[in-house]
Amino acid sequence: MKRTYEYRALPQKGQARALDKMLWMTRMLYNAALEERIGCYAKTGKTISAYNQMKSLTQIRKEDDEWRGISVFIGRGALKTIDLAFKAFFRRVKSGEKPGFPRFKGRDRWRMLHLETNYQIHDGKGKWAHLTFKGLPGKLRVWRHRPIPADAKQLLARLVRDAKGWKLQLVLDLPDVEPVAVAGITGIDVGITHFLATDAGDTIPNPRLLQLELKRLRVEQRALARKKRGGGNRARQKQRVSRLHMRVRNRRKDFHYKTATALLAKGNSIAVEDLNIKGLARSKLARQVADVSWAEFVTRLENKAESAGLQVHRVDPKLTSQQCSGCGEIVRKSLAVRVHDCPHCGLRLDRDHNAAVNIKNRAGGSPLGVKHGAVMPACPQALKSENQHLC
Numbered sequence: 169m170k171r172t173y174e175y176r177a178l179p180q181k182g183q184a185r186a187l188d189k190m191l192w193m194t195r196m197l198y199n200a201a202l203e204e205r206i207g208c209y210a211k212t213g214k215t216i217s218a219y220n221q222m223k224s225l226t227q228i229r230k231e232d233d234e235w236r237g238i239s240v241f242i243g244r245g246a247l248k249t250i251d252l253a254f255k256a257f258f259r260r261v262k263s264g265e266k267p268g269f270p271r272f273k274g275r276d277r278w279r280m281l282h283l284e285t286n287y288q289i290h291d292g293k294g295k296w297a298h299l300t301f302k303g304l305p306g307k308l309r310v311w312r313h314r315p316i317p318a319d320a321k322q323l324l325a326r327l328v329r330d331a332k333g334w335k336l337q338l339v340l341d342l343p344d345v346e347p348v349a350v351a352g353i354t355g356i357d358v359g360i361t362h363f364l365a366t367d368a369g370d371t372i373p374n375p376r377l378l379q380l381e382l383k384r385l386r387v388e389q390r391a392l393a394r395k396k397r398g399g400g401n402r403a404r405q406k407q408r409v410s411r412l413h414m415r416v417r418n419r420r421k422d423f424h425y426k427t428a429t430a431l432l433a434k435g436n437s438i439a440v441e442d443l444n445i446k447g448l449a450r451s452k453l454a455r456q457v458a459d460v461s462w463a464e465f466v467t468r469l470e471n472k473a474e475s476a477g478l479q480v481h482r483v484d485p486k487l488t489s490q491q492c493s494g495c496g497e498i499v500r501k502s503l504a505v506r507v508h509d510c511p512h513c514g515l516r517l518d519r520d521h522n523a524a525v526n527i528k529n530r531a532g533g534s535p536l537g538v539k540h541g542a543v544m545p546a547c548p549q550a551l552k553s554e555n556q557h558l559c
């Protein structure tokens with residue numbers, strides 16, 4: 169089970185300069201490598217391989233003291249990044265998508281140093297730890313707010329520059345968790361009115377985090393637009409904006425993990441709709457969808473579930489809100505209709521609640537609603553037409 173652990177790193181002045189320098193060097197290398205690939209393709213119609221570019225790096229390191237002074241993995245990391253970008257590009261072209269061509273990186277688009285496995289972590293006082301690697305003067309202080317599990321295999325490390333400074337990302341291989349005996353299945357319907365509704369009828373309200381911060385963000389964004397390019401004021405204002413974005417991201421992450429933990433506390437596996445998030449994000453609901461960020465939530469939920477030995481089932485989302493969870497009949501309703509009111513069996517409940525029950529049932533292998541509260545028995549007519557509606 170792969171997991172990334174993040175720790176705040178606190179470089180001293182000289183170290184911060186060294187890290188920024190490495191960021192600059194790798195960015196230049198990346199851009200040069202991109203140019204080389206484009207030029208080579210234009211001349212010969214062939215793509216230059218990562219292997220060849222790595223060989224050039226070896227040559228550079230022979231001739232250049234600065235490059236020789238830092239870990240070879242850091243340079244290779246940049247070349248690997250470009251290789252991955254090209255591979256992803258061609259894969260998407262092949263599958264008929266319209267991907268953007270790998271771009272040259274400006275300062276704001278380049279923030280990761282790949283240490284790979286070429287680093288050491290030493291224990292410091294209390295929760296402090298010290299990171300060392302070739303090219304970094306001294307020991308970089310790292311605040312280990314949570315311990316690195318003793319049974320974890322450390323796969324690789326990266327240093328990432330963000331709005332607050334630097335953070336250390338450790339990719340760990342943790343032992344897989346044995347599946348536990350599942351108590352049951354909780355069906356959840358994610359939405360905009362509620363962040364989610366469960367099949368038990370509970371709802372978690374949509375926190376609308378971004379909307380809360382949006383007003384402030386707009387003010388700061390406008391201030392940024394007024395600042396002169398290349399000035400110190402502009403740089404500071406940019407920081408302010410990116411810190412605000414970071415705050416929204418962090419609050420959302422926190423909300424997602426807390427919600428996931430609460431959902432999994434019962435020991436149930438979870439059923440969710442396998443939504444085409446991309447399609448939704450392109451519609452006019454885009455802002456709200458991005459705000460709720462379902463896809464992100466489901467991924468986090470899956471990770472949490474895996475760590476707890478539980479599962480997340482993705483089920484067919486077709487007509488989950490239209491179908492009656494009591495009798496299986498399709499009851500057409502527009503988005504504005506918040507209550508599911510079944511003329512066939514008399515079931516009446518909140519629209520999202522009804523969908524959550526359907527989702528649960530689909531994960532349990534039953535396309536038809538199970539008995540739910542004081543539901544009237546399904547009429548034979550409804551049962552007969554059920555297949556036709558689902559297929």
Ligand SMILES: [Zn+2]
Binds near residue numbers: 493512513514
């Ligand atoms: Zn019904």
